[in-house]
Amino acid sequence: MIRIDIQPRWRFHQNDGSSLDPQGLALLQAVHDTGKLTEAAARTGYSYRHAWNLLGKWQEFFGTPLIILARGKGAHLAPLGEKLLWADQRIRARLSPQLDNLASELELELNRVLQASNPGLRIHASHGFAVAALREWLEQDSSWQWEVQFRSGSEAMIALQRHDCEVAGLHVPSGPLGALSMSRIQPWLRADQRVITFVVRTQGLILAPGNPHDVHQLADLLRGNLRFVNREQGSGTRMLLEGLLRRDNLDSTAINGFHNEEFTHAAVAAYVASGMADAGFGVEAAARQFGLTFIPMAREHYCLLCREDSLQLPAMGALLKVLQNPEFQARIGQLPGYALSRPGEVLPLTQALELWSKESLL
Template sequence: MRMPGLESGLRRARQRSGLKQAELAVRAGISRQTLSALEAGRAQPSTAIALNLARALGCRVEELFWLREEGEVIRTGLASPARGSRRVLAGRVAGRWVAHPLRLDDPLSVITPADALLARGRLRLLRPRESVEANVLISGCDPGLAVLAGRVADRWAGQRLCWIGASSAAALASLARGEAHVAGAHLFDESAREFNVPFVRRALANRPMVVVTFAHLEEGFAVAPGNPRRIRKPEDIARPDVRFVNREPGAGARRLLDRLLRKAKVPTSAVKGYDRLLGGHLQVAQAVAMGAADAGVVARSAAVAHGLHFVPLSEERFDLVFPKEWSGDPRAARMVETLEGRAFRRELASLGGYDTRQSGHLVTELP
């Protein structure tokens, strides 16, 4: 049997630590030449050297060196229909392999590296098995999740947080089915006057869960630059000259729109395009930017990303939800630590429409 090769994340881990080769070599008790060879993959470390390097860099050995079996094939089902896509994100949730197709209708999927290719009902891995197993699968709709993924990867070499686009309700359902480690949601319960927690209770059937704040975000109408249709309030989208594009049922933006239309006593049948559905903030903003619609409800960051005018409607709390049993996993601690970090908060706030003062705050533990 062919032995798998040894992959190395040593150089990247050293660079992130800010150490020069000579400095790390001294701390690990090896020569700079040996360290250079290990970083270049020209040599393999002994157990003692690997342990010393991990201690010097403050990380796990698995983050520095791992075995790779090229093109390993695994069996697993798909969390959603492939619909022509062969590229997937994958990971292990509660000991079970899970795969999510990178949707062809998602503009971000083109720039998202896949973990595996779908072939005859199986997955052929494109990355080391150990690396894919370490993935954190996070389902949700807010574009800011991409910032969280980037900050996690920056801080912990080899750690990948995979953002899977989904409405808030779909994200909670995915978490309940064991298809994700984390779900993101911004759903307001009118009777309880509370964000997210009542929906978590219902979707997760009183399973022990942790709810942590991602950020507060602004939602409103994305309209063309200069707002030529003069759309300023919910009643305006019921005018016959306004073409609207909506989010799917279960989306926080859809629930917000329905709530505001009821308050304004505007029937949904009066909104041209109410039944025209797209699957994300960025997709809705893109439709408006292309002139295919005059308005849609999005997070401010999505409107800004497409150069659109934004009409604020509401501030909502976007939370991250994960099983209490997973809270002891180092990956959960890394995610929350990143949320609390200054770099993440500053970058997310710079996108526009985010209040990050409570990012990482524990909302509740259920039940």
């Protein structure tokens, strides 16, 4: 079975016509992680001489160094090196879901022509660390052709209603906010739909390392000197934040940057890490990935929704086995801020909502 991997690639150009392929970005990441050029070169598979020459080529192109070497103190990124590294992180965090969607579509068409596998399930879900791990795990099973598309929560629900997918991702906050969240997607809910339980994840404020602006609660976001970055309209995370603000009688229009949107948790965290925003809202795993401060605000269930008749599909049985696989569960257990929640259990929607409404929000 054919697999497709699409990666973003970018180049720099000068007015004199010269250009530069940023192949050294992996080296910059390794310097950032290790603090030593020798170890960074080894990690990226470069000789020390090649790494040194590569950095010299970049310095000549930009006219300023990318790393700073200090005798006895190792190496660290210069300001330009930091900006380039964060730019690469932002590009990947923002574009990866769209590129993964395109790759999934192309895989499906090619393998249909090749008749390389059995048809699996069409899964539409908002991008997150757990569902991304699920996608990677499913792709290891070459006996099925899975189509996993990253969509906003509302788009996934509409697709399920229109029979454009068999499985849709669903976010439901614990406690009273869960009922409010469900009321917003009520038009797309049906009595024959069933919940497949998956994980509980923690969402909250994503802040610069050390919390330099002394942010501790949502009300602090209303301070005019803070710059905020949000998730896109229609995403489950955006709905959760709006519900929390209404609960606390806080005016979202007073938040500087509330309509400044990114389309993944990682993109929000990368935006904050790059210094372009002081605060964001998202999952703990994204904050930890970029070494940021995280203040928990709410727990929510990330589950899967399907029609009852889809439970009879052979591929659905394969999906449930994956969710119940101890090795897969161990993989999810490694994600900061994620906890397994009876993964692979099938419940009527009303029963699941009743259970979650009795839980505390945090």
